[in-house]
Amino acid sequence: MAAVEDRRVRRTRAALRQAMVELVVERGYDRVTVRDVLDRADIGRSTFYAHYRDKDALFASCFEDLREGLQREMALLEGGRGGGPADPIKPISVIFEHAHRHPQIYRAVGTTHLHQMIFEVMRDHLCTHDDLRLPVDVAAEYHASALVGILGWWVRAGFPHGPAEMARMIRELTAGGLGHVTAP
Amino acid sequence: MAAVEDRRVRRTRAALRQAMVELVVERGYDRVTVRDVLDRADIGRSTFYAHYRDKDALFASCFEDLREGLQREMALLEGGRGGGPADPIKPISVIFEHAHRHPQIYRAVGTTHLHQMIFEVMRDHLCTHDDLRLPVDVAAEYHASALVGILGWWVRAGFPHGPAEMARMIRELTAGGLGHVTAP
DNA sequence: CCATAACCGAACACTCTGTTCGGAAGTGAA
DNA sequence: TTCACTTCCGAACAGAGTGTTCGGTTATGG
Numbered sequence: 001m002a003a004v005e006d007r008r009v010r011r012t013r014a015a016l017r018q019a020m021v022e023l024v025v026e027r028g029y030d031r032v033t034v035r036d037v038l039d040r041a042d043i044g045r046s047t048f049y050a051h052y053r054d055k056d057a058l059f060a061s062c063f064e065d066l067r068e069g070l071q072r073e074m075a076l077l078e079g080g081r082g083g084g085p086a087d088p089i090k091p092i093s094v095i096f097e098h099a100h101r102h103p104q105i106y107r108a109v110g111t112t113h114l115h116q117m118i119f120e121v122m123r124d125h126l127c128t129h130d131d132l133r134l135p136v137d138v139a140a141e142y143h144a145s146a147l148v149g150i151l152g153w154w155v156r157a158g159f160p161h162g163p164a165e166m167a168r169m170i171r172e173l174t175a176g177g178l179g180h181v182t183a184p
Numbered sequence: 185m186a187a188v189e190d191r192r193v194r195r196t197r198a199a200l201r202q203a204m205v206e207l208v209v210e211r212g213y214d215r216v217t218v219r220d221v222l223d224r225a226d227i228g229r230s231t232f233y234a235h236y237r238d239k240d241a242l243f244a245s246c247f248e249d250l251r252e253g254l255q256r257e258m259a260l261l262e263g264g265r266g267g268g269p270a271d272p273i274k275p276i277s278v279i280f281e282h283a284h285r286h287p288q289i290y291r292a293v294g295t296t297h298l299h300q301m302i303f304e305v306m307r308d309h310l311c312t313h314d315d316l317r318l319p320v321d322v323a324a325e326y327h328a329s330a331l332v333g334i335l336g337w338w339v340r341a342g343f344p345h346g347p348a349e350m351a352r353m354i355r356e357l358t359a360g361g362l363g364h365v366t367a368p
Numbered sequence: 369c370c371a372t373a374a375c376c377g378a379a380c381a382c383t384c385t386g387t388t389c390g391g392a393a394g395t396g397a398a
Numbered sequence: 399t400t401c402a403c404t405t406c407c408g409a410a411c412a413g414a415g416t417g418t419t420c421g422g423t424t425a426t427g428g
Contacts, residue, residue: 035414
């Protein structure tokens with residue numbers, strides 16, 4: 001049992017994922033067909049279905065690595081210091097930098113997947129400060145939605161502001177809310 | 185040229201819209217087919233395409249009345265007093281009450297349409313206070329996304345909190361941000 | 369070298385879409 | 399009530415996309 005799979009498998013999946021991302025960036029998810037992906041990746045039809053159940057499955061797999069990477073960075077941020085949180089806005093800054101470092105894939109990712117991703121990160125982060133005066137889900141949903149909205153806008157607009165400045169703006173906008181949540 | 189259209193037209197469109205909303209609530213937009221709508225509404229296939237270009241067009245038409253109603257209420261809110269804004273959170277409260285008054289249709293509306301709707305209302309409202317320290321689009325996108333996220337969560341969860349309390353929570357969460365925006 | 373696993377591609381059955389057209393039926397006005 | 403007009407029906411059709419099957423071909427790793 002090979003720990004790393006057959007080279008053919010690796011190449012096939014990589015080609016499919018890359019073709020998928022390219023096409024979604026060019027046309028948007030709805031306007032991409034399985035046939036398009038096959039042609040672009042130069043992969044046989046039956047081969048595709050041997051690897052992925054359908055278009056959605058391939059699309060989802062495109063972001064697994066991405067999500068794992070982001071979660072690793074977030075965990076590293078919290079694990080670094082056992083004490084209090086250094087900066088309540090720092091995680092947001094990390095997200096913006098992450099997006100800025102992977103432009104094309106963030107351009108392709110739909111708001112749904114992005115929301116899922118950010119929401120989990122956000123809720124995990126909020127759960128560490130449980131002195132809330134509001135239901136956790138409400139706060140998490142609120143901040144996650146706001147952040148995803150801004151993030152999507154930022155990506156679509158072609159990164160007009162730089163990640164640090166974006167983080168600063170978010171701080172301005174969430175000052176009251178997150179302050180209430182995270183202040184002692 | 186009749187100001188009010190032929191009764192058959194009215195009945196046909198009403199049946200199609202109602203069937204569409206019901207089915208979307210039951211299964212979600214992607215899992216509803218034109219055939220499903222036809223069967224539920226008991227309308228012929230060719231008749232459907234005589235009224236709407238495709239599924240999207242029918243879906244969009246389902247929310248035109250809704251959007252107009254909400255915009256009317258918002259306009260009435262600002263037009264009532266010529267002076268300063270009574271309460272920066274009031275518009276949000278209006279939105280929540282509007283959603284609470286039309287549960288099933290808000291349950292069906294996708295986040296995309298909802299976002300479009302809320303964003304316009306939000307930007308119009310923010311534009312009246314132009315002493316911003318941030319780009320208007322950023323602020324509007326931020327608050328609109330947050331609100332739509334919460335609204336969607338609230339609707340999906342079956343209105344667990346009552347519109348007034350929701351508005352209060354939003355006030356808590358946006359206190360800093362909107363304060364900076366609307367304060368003199 | 370060779371057993372094995374992966375790939376190919378053509379063919380197939382299926383679902384959904386959007387259009388066409390002649391005939392049936394409802395509608396509003398006279 | 400009559401009647402011209404509009405709308406509706408439904409079957410049929412072409413086209414696009416999906417997901418599966420299967421026998422033959424090719425690359426891989428031991």
